[in-house]
Amino acid sequence: MSEDAIVFAQDLTKHYQVALKEESLLATLRHFFFREYRLVRAVEGVSLAIAPGEVVGFLGPNGAGKTSTLKMLTGLLHPTKGTARVAGHVPWRREKAFLKKITLVMGNKQQLVWDLPAMDTFRLNAAIYEIPEGEFRKRVGELAEMLALEGKLHQPVRKLSLGERMKAELLAALLHRPEVLFLDEPTLGLDVNAQVAVRDFLKEYNRRYGATILLTSHYMADIAALCPRVLVIHQGRLLYDGALEGLLERFAPYREVGLTLKSPLPKEALRAFGEVREVEGREARLLVPRERLMERVAEILKRLPVEDLEVKEPPLEEVIARVFQEGHVEEPR
């Protein structure tokens, strides 16, 4: 085990037993006496170690096992198998000292009371976490400033915009100044401005307090902005644990060539130069294997009426989609 890891898991596994049930009355009666079960292998032998202060992205398609993993690491679920230690505790013992060191924010769940001002929930949390009054005021002031939430905390939560509500949720979840933040889709459904605000806040929070963050998000911009390291989970198993750039190298051994042509060309005319991803008017996007990039670019410039050419990494969304679709990636021609 990595001695200095603040989040550590070995062979963490969660299987759910789901009762199978058919619709007919007979089936319901039969079900009563002879229940049949199906095993859902939600998390399958996940091992990981995260050092204090790291910000790690946790990626996976729907149903991959992210939430189940986060629930085990925060002690909401007992694992079927495996061990974990978070901030020096076994999470599922749910010791008070442990709960003071962690927080879990789920973008689709809300702890703020809808009809009350956010400040009322903050006060409740201050009592639960035994935060003295002076310290409480200081922290609310500091966090409200970082989140640009001043003036929003005394009106009923239902009057806040979605972005403000999410920021207030974060404030409530961070009031006890946890060392480890587990964030499940913290930017879910937010507009781009609010997404950027939450992202910038998390970056600043990590820098200022050295908090460790494990974060899931479907928005790759969040991951690219925040997470130097990513874990990729698929069907309950970790497929990748390493640098974000490494993920691109390993799963996207190609570059994207963006072209602006002097006049539009049909897709067929571009096929000889790479995998055609998109053609719209005079604009086209091709995928080209990394090791053949120079040669292909030279050919394109020689043979096509190019006005402008740009070489980029392929969009992270596309790379991830390929990883999930195939468990590995087919190399483009």
Ligand SMILES: Nc1ncnc2c1ncn2[C@@H]1O[C@H](COP(=O)(O)OP(=O)(O)OP(=O)(O)O)[C@@H](O)[C@H]1O
């Ligand atoms: N309480 C439960 N009982 C039975 N099956 C469950 C339960 N919770 C989750 N599952 C199943 O376990 C698998 C993993 O679910 P989990 O919620 O951990 O995935 P996820 O990666 O968080 O997905 P999403 O991004 O959709 O939230 C899925 O097949 C899901 O249907």
